[in-house]
Amino acid sequence: MDMIRGVLLDLAGVVYEGDHVLPGAVEAVHRLHEAGLPIRFVTNTTTKTKKELVSRLTGMGLEISGDELFTPGQAARAWLAEHDAAPFLLVHPNLEEEFADVPNAPARAVVVGDAGRAFSFENMNRAFRELVDGAAFLALAKNRTFMDEDGELSLDAGAFVTALEYSSGKDAIVLGKPSPDFFEAALASMGCAPKDAVMVGDDAESDVAGALKSGLAQAILVRTGKYRDGDERRFEPPPTAVAEDLPAAADWILDHRTG
């Protein structure tokens, strides 16, 4: 067993559910902080700004700083900074302000997220032309469908990412779970190597198998949120451990942190 030097925590279904924090979650996060373990809260949310999310979570009583929240939007900002590139945005209107202060640069990157109604032919074609002209291609998500407000499935961002991939011949760098690029960026933001990290999530496929496939040494599946009986046997690789909830996962981490 390696040393644990960093923790990735999924949010919905692990820390909170709907509008309320899950039992013991506030105290579990506090214990991880007290133990000096760096944490990143990793979420695929692409419709809320970091500011909105942090204010919602602190409103639930959770200890969380802006630096600890890692979203696909954050990962895209980090990528743009590292590659000295300016974005062409096709994202949710709420997310545009997140990129407002990105400096102009000669290099370009198309950033595609949950643009919804903004996925017009004109905007898609502008993004396509940027790609043909040499822009890099970042996707904040590649989900196929989502449950819409009217209770029916709707087309998710992945459809439009795939459309641009098909016509441009470029594969998007996907900056959301379960993409290795995303897990790596979250760990890099706290200077932690994958072999020293643990991920905690309620989604056996995307959070747990996804993290292990991305090279993380450990991933714990919690039986809260979207967990369904038998999920620990449904995907490869299986979880390193299964815990009742986040407090039990924190116990496991604190027990194993010194290897």
Place this chain on the structure above:
Amino acid sequence: MDMIRGVLLDLAGVVYEGDHVLPGAVEAVHRLHEAGLPIRFVTNTTTKTKKELVSRLTGMGLEISGDELFTPGQAARAWLAEHDAAPFLLVHPNLEEEFADVPNAPARAVVVGDAGRAFSFENMNRAFRELVDGAAFLALAKNRTFMDEDGELSLDAGAFVTALEYSSGKDAIVLGKPSPDFFEAALASMGCAPKDAVMVGDDAESDVAGALKSGLAQAILVRTGKYRDGDERRFEPPPTAVAEDLPAAADWILDHRTG
């Protein structure tokens, strides 16, 4: 060598180029007609109605009846009639009238073509929901890009077909060259088996290799239109024969028609 009982002719680059008919093409088509060979003019055009196309071709002096013109739109109409299905259309506005008299039916089929500006999120999502609800999926084309009026590449219908495939999990039936579904539908419309058919085209990949891969016994590459030196060696399977132009291809067909 099998008997030739039916001829498929590409249009642009074989029969005409831009606004003028190619030398000897009118007379070559006349000779094929005189010999009693059934013909289908197969084209991937999805922005003009059959009526517009026929009137343009007869204006050039060509012998052509409406039944002889086979477009992706025609193929879709034939598919709908055969499967007793009503369409949800996401096609070029010019093509909508082509489907105006298709009777209502309980079964549904999404038909996607060069919708251009009509590829809005709302329309794409309506098409997606039809597919999720069980509609069949017909694509009039799956091209990646086209040269737009401003001289730059633009997103072609294939991007939007691929987007719907990705999110619905359904593969589209593609009703344009080089799809086997399209060649087969054109031959079926004149009661000709693939083993008795010959295709004539200027595109070594889509027209010629595409026809042979679809099971046609013979395919002739003509050195007009988009033909470039060496094209006959560039794709598999290679053409059965290479002809200088449509008149030379007609000579070959008339020489070989009795096996």
